[in-house]
Amino acid sequence: MNIGDAARASGVNQKMIRYYESIGLIGDVARSANGYRTYTHNDIHTLAFVRRARRLGFSIEQIQALMTLWRDKERSSAEVKAIAQGHIDELQAKIEELAEMRRTLEHLVSCCAGDDRPDCPILDGLSANVDAASALAGVSPRGHP
Amino acid sequence: MNIGDAARASGVNQKMIRYYESIGLIGDVARSANGYRTYTHNDIHTLAFVRRARRLGFSIEQIQALMTLWRDKERSSAEVKAIAQGHIDELQAKIEELAEMRRTLEHLVSCCAGDDRPDCPILDGLSANVDAASALAGVSPRGHP
DNA sequence: CTTGACCTTCCCATCATGGGAGACCCTATC
């Protein structure tokens, strides 16, 4: 199996396969006489593992660790779980960060008429004068009703 | 005001101020005789605008557009609102993507004993044999009860 | 005059992904 077949079989594209090899995420693969990379069934399996892990948002570094455990038949599932839980926490933090942005933006957007006139609470909110936007929504940033 | 003061006043750090200038996000700023950048009150205001927009997750490109509208007294608030709504949609898409990852991971994690033994549904789930993990949770991926 | 705090530009690194160039390799068809 050449790299093109490996890409199709694993769902990881060629560029990425070479990249993963170059950074040592996957071991150096066998080469045939012409210098082409040759993939075994097992290599494909590894690539597919990486792909799934990436799709779940694991970083290369985390995947490195996961693969070490994957190959280690003496591992404890607790180690794997810790990595996964750590990643869940990262995801959660990111989600909350984005949700907070969205919340703020939705508030501004809901205050904006969205018509032909230039008056715009969104721009006001982005300008220094946050009070202007807050006031529009009846929210008092410094607890002053 | 030199760049250090501008950074403190606007909350945008020096590196970023220079970067924003280099990519044309903010216009070239005045220089004093010694070549130091000199910031006016207005420049600070602009920087603070950029900072707030960044904090809401707007890309530089979007901020570019927002600032153009900001300066345009003939703008329609609809244009601003469209950009903001577009960004909300992006945020929402990202949130959903991350939430889906989290959901899947939480499922796997909940199936994992997290003890000293090597058996690990998380690794099984990342391996090709997805059925193994699904089966553990009583979920049938191909609608086969 | 030195010290220390500023400021300048320039280069490099991040993370994961990909585009593209230029050079080989192999197979099929003419």
Next chain:
DNA sequence: GATAGGGTCTCCCATGATGGGAAGGTCAAG
């Protein structure tokens, strides 16, 4: 045997936003 096409190789560059660090100029206080 020539040529066309598709596959592969390596190498360089780019992304977006951020920042580290080097080497050197400037200024005010001691």
